[in-house]
Amino acid sequence: MPHPPPVMTAVVLEHPGAGAVLLREMAVPSPGPRDLLIRVRAAAVNPRDWMMVAGRYPFSRTLPRRPFVPGADVAGEVAVAGRRVSGFRPGDRVFAMQTLAGGLGAFAPWCVVRAGVCARIPENLCFETAAGIPLAGLTALQGLGRRLAGRRVLVIGASGGVGHLAVQIARAAGAEVTGVCSGRNVAFARDLGCRHVINYEMAEFDAGSRRYDRVFDTIGRESPARCRQVLMPGGVHVTTVPRRVALRRAAVDLGLGWVPRRRPTRLVLVRSSGPRLAELAALADEGRLKCHVDRTWPLSQVDDALSASRSGRTRGKLVLRIDQDRGEDY
Numbered sequence: 001m002p003h004p005p006p007v008m009t010a011v012v013l014e015h016p017g018a019g020a021v022l023l024r025e026m027a028v029p030s031p032g033p034r035d036l037l038i039r040v041r042a043a044a045v046n047p048r049d050w051m052m053v054a055g056r057y058p059f060s061r062t063l064p065r066r067p068f069v070p071g072a073d074v075a076g077e078v079a080v081a082g083r084r085v086s087g088f089r090p091g092d093r094v095f096a097m098q099t100l101a102g103g104l105g106a107f108a109p110w111c112v113v114r115a116g117v118c119a120r121i122p123e124n125l126c127f128e129t130a131a132g133i134p135l136a137g138l139t140a141l142q143g144l145g146r147r148l149a150g151r152r153v154l155v156i157g158a159s160g161g162v163g164h165l166a167v168q169i170a171r172a173a174g175a176e177v178t179g180v181c182s183g184r185n186v187a188f189a190r191d192l193g194c195r196h197v198i199n200y201e202m203a204e205f206d207a208g209s210r211r212y213d214r215v216f217d218t219i220g221r222e223s224p225a226r227c228r229q230v231l232m233p234g235g236v237h238v239t240t241v242p243r244r245v246a247l248r249r250a251a252v253d254l255g256l257g258w259v260p261r262r263r264p265t266r267l268v269l270v271r272s273s274g275p276r277l278a279e280l281a282a283l284a285d286e287g288r289l290k291c292h293v294d295r296t297w298p299l300s301q302v303d304d305a306l307s308a309s310r311s312g313r314t315r316g317k318l319v320l321r322i323d324q325d326r327g328e329d330y
């Protein structure tokens with residue numbers, strides 16, 4: 001493992017808006033006692049990255065102070081482990097969802113992450129496929145909840161970053177999964193493990209008589225009331241997209257408000273966790289969770305990657321490559 005240099009060229013967000021992200025030379029961050037300094041090999045792009053850059057991230061008050069290096073999903077090798085870190089050593093292949101409180105920073109050749117939110121990359125995964133898993137996979141895992149065996153799960157947006165991992169996680173847990181996607185993604189959704197697929201260009205997701213224990217909406221275009229109509233008694237509607245009803249429910253969960261109990265709508269707000277990421281790594285190691293990488297770019301083409309994410313047409317994940325050995329144009 002080469003020694004970290006004093007400076008690196010990273011993607012920096014100064015002001016949201018056009019031309020917001022720039023490649024800038026800056027100091028390589030230093031790890032604290034509980035941190036890992038990761039030599040980044042790949043970083044996935046999530047919709048919230050383009051939202052931050054465009055000034056449309058709904059929780060903008062939680063963002064690091066500008067200028068900052070965006071990017072949450074990181075995969076690479078441990079360069080330095082802080083003195084209070086146990087379980088990771090220099091050279092280990094690791095991945096993580098870097099937190100907002102941790103300052104983000106994945107769109108860079110070097111990134112400091114708390115060891116507690118990292119997990120080892122299974123040997124059968126390359127850095128690019130590993131990078132696509134943490135944020136989307138943790139969202140799926142936390143949104144779907146436990147005890148899925150024998151349950152009927154509807155995943156709206158089965159071909160997207162969160163949805164394609166959710167289908168596989170639910171399937172691996174023993175659920176019968178129905179996916180909602182467009183015609184071009186029907187075969188993809190079936191390959192992921194959907195027993196039934198609803199092509200949203202041909203049919204409404206609530207047209208038939210099928211009812212579900214969980215409706216996991218990763219798109220947020222359907223109204224919560226409509227999603228709840230296809231629930232079996234005791235079923236739960238979970239969404240990844242903040243809308244008023246879901247936000248009210250989240251406020252209740254945080255002890256900040258009240259909402260009638262009979263409204264089983266929940267907003268998942270993803271939380272980074274090393275142990276939960278290790279659960280996903282175990283599934284990937286067994287071949288039961290595969291991250292589909294739609295497209296990759298070098299770090300210098302981050303604008304193109306953000307535009308692709310903004311199009312809303314991603315199948316699986318979009319990933320930035322950071323190949324320091326080849327001196328690629330990062």
Ligand SMILES: NC(=O)c1ccc[n+]([C@@H]2O[C@H](COP(=O)([O-])OP(=O)(O)OC[C@H]3O[C@@H](n4cnc5c(N)ncnc54)[C@H](OP(=O)(O)O)[C@@H]3O)[C@@H](O)[C@H]2O)c1
Binds near residue numbers: 161270
């Ligand atoms: N709350 C949280 O903690 C959290 C965490 C992660 C993500 N999110 C949010 O969740 C949403 C999804 O994230 P993501 O990473 O999965 O996005 P993504 O990968 O960009 O989703 C794109 C996919 O959505 C599909 N799609 C578009 N419109 C659709 C529709 N009407 N019905 C079904 N599928 C449709 C597209 O397929 P076609 O092109 O074939 O339509 C494409 O495959 C984003 O808004 C993101 O910000 C929230």
